[in-house]
Amino acid sequence: MQNDFLSGLNPVQRQAAETTEGPVMIIAGAGSGKTRVLTFRIANLLSKGVDAFNILALTFTNKAAREMKERISGLVEGTEARNLWMGTFHSIFARILRAEAERIGYPSNFTIYDTEDSKGLIKNILTELQLDDKIYKPSLVLSRISSAKNNLISAREYNSHAEILDEDRQSGKPKLGLIYETYDKRLFKASAMDFDDLLFKTNILLKQFPEVLYKYQQKFRYILVDEYQDTNFSQYLIVKKLAAMYQNICVVGDDAQSIYAFRGANIQNILNFEKDYPELKVFKLEQNYRSTQTIVEAANSVIRNNRDQLKKVVWTNNQKGEPVRLMRAGSDNEEGQQVANRIFDLRMQHQLANRDIAILYRTNAQSRAMEEALRKRGIPYRIFGGLSFYKRKEIKDLLAYFRLAINPLDEEALRRVINYPMRGIGKTTLEKIVVCADQNNVSLWEVISNLEQYRPVTGATAQKVSDFVMMVKSFRHGLVSSNAYELAMHIARSSGLLKELGNDKTPEGISRHDNVKELLNGIQEFVDTPSESEDEVQERTLDVFMQDIALLTDADENDKEDADKVSMMTIHAAKGLEFKAVFVVGMEENLFPSQMALQSREELEEERRLFYVALTRAEQYLYLTYANTRYRWGKIDFSEPSRFLQEIDPGLLQLPPDIAPESRGFMNFEEERLGFGGFSPRQGAAPAFKPREKPEASFAPKSNGSSGGFKPQPKMVPVAQAGNSQAFVSDDLSGLEAGMEVIHEKFGKGKVVFVDGRSGEKKATVLFDTAGQKQLLLKFAKLKIIQP
């Protein structure tokens, strides 16, 4: 009776929601009602009398957490849902780190550096160490450090790890270890943590302080993790530790939708979950409630080409629906026009609203042509992603003042605003301060707040610097004496920032000014909203407001305008969303799959999963578009249709009218292109490659030595020759099935992915070592089976 709400679930969903004790893994196919199960499960826990304070739910975005909280609130009585610990890994553990900061030598008001801050710090370090930023590109250095941290390799371990050091030496970057070490020291001195530190330091905290671990193990009696396939090693270990006592852990994920390996996410976390918890109960949600049969099957036919995956059959009871439509355009602009026209038709013919429609692309840069076309056609749209509100220059400038008031050791903030708006403290002065701070091994703030002692500069300049210090100090007083809005307004005014922006009368300038005003309004709103949780009552001061500003993404911004607009975003940003009609644009080689992802099969498979995510966003109408030419780097680039297009079951795909399916069409074009061998036409004269490893190796972490999954920088791996010519070959194809090795006179050796069709017209999909994937009719193709 208290479980009335569970009756809205199908049997598997219901079981998954009711099995609240012990380890549970829910493998949730796209559109299978995953969020529904999660929310009902939590509501179920609450209705059984579990205290909301004892439930930890980790989601991928703040938005997902917020929405889930709302839905749970609707299911259970009272305001209990507010007290749930629900949020992203980063925000939840930032919160815990602030509470426990002293233990690891940090103040609780530490600053969180975003990527830009981190890169800035790296640049400064490079200058100081006199290293060439062409060789040590900050973004590359950062990703290397990030990768280390995500695998829990500290700077110290990094520098005592022969294999890693050797790798760096071989790649011509022997100083990476030194940079890492310096970077970490500087973060610590600035009382700052970068994104990865939030997880790294949590691990340290839980490891070094058993009493802290115990406390949170007790607290989080029930743990749920959404999007588990996207967790990295660091996150995996935190969860494992916290869940060790009660083992009431429920992870939800879909290996087919793992799209963040590039950021350290480890698909093995989900594939190996069973090993960690032998008692594990697994539930597979395979019925798709979202999409038409055609869309589900199209997506299935694509993902089938991946080798690393859990067994699962996504199916649907929904109607067959429209075919997937392929559209071709001459250029990226034309592609935009065609999409705009189609959107017009969809609205007219099928009564769709703009908000039912999404345009998805691989890279943010592609939004431009789309935007232009929609604007011309008068179709309202909203772009998600791109640069978030909080990453805009003018916002970051003001935030830097806030940060400095809260934590004057925050060096990146200091550098950002010490001469903005201009107050005569230029490059030379800053240089002197930096050198002085370095010589005395103190912070920049220490130097400038004790000018008489350190004397980096004198005379008029010293006066200017001292004025600046006085100003920041006065802001600091406001932290206790004023509420967030009063102080923020005061800072915006007396720093001169508001005036500076007000002077710029260009349209962009006005918009910047407006943005700052919007931020101030947001702070006002924050002050007026009482603290949410009963867990801890917080004053509405500026430092509370700033606590996880760095962790907010564009996706988290208030969707206050539920206006009727077409959504435009990257596929990554579209994860978890659904639309009646979806356009996946830019289906071209080197764009999707991305040129950067052609180095290894793992990378290509991630691109394919990304494509799978894109396809499964659609409920009813699905369009795939590509252009023959595209502007890239300001130049026209010729492009070819994406290899992924031919992976879609041809029976589900409607080609453009000018391409007859059987003749000179794009399929044939693809065959010609692939005919001369290799995945990429650019690889040219590649001899018989054997790009695959042994199947058994596929689920094992790849060559990571003792470094615990540490992925070295991409490098070329030598490939073995396919020389087992003495194997026995048979041309009896009656017993052909998936997994068998076959040989084709034109395409060479390959492996059968699957076989279908009835006996007369059996069709095999074969992944050839050099020629890529092909669908072959057995009665025509002269296939031979290679017997082991």
Added chain:
DNA sequence: CTGTCCTCACTTTTT
């Protein structure tokens, strides 16, 4: 110290 002009790298995806 500040302003302007020039070069060059940039496009994978994000907490």
Added chain:
DNA sequence: GTGAGGACAG
């Protein structure tokens, strides 16, 4: 095509 950062003059 754009935006950031360097070189150089005022």
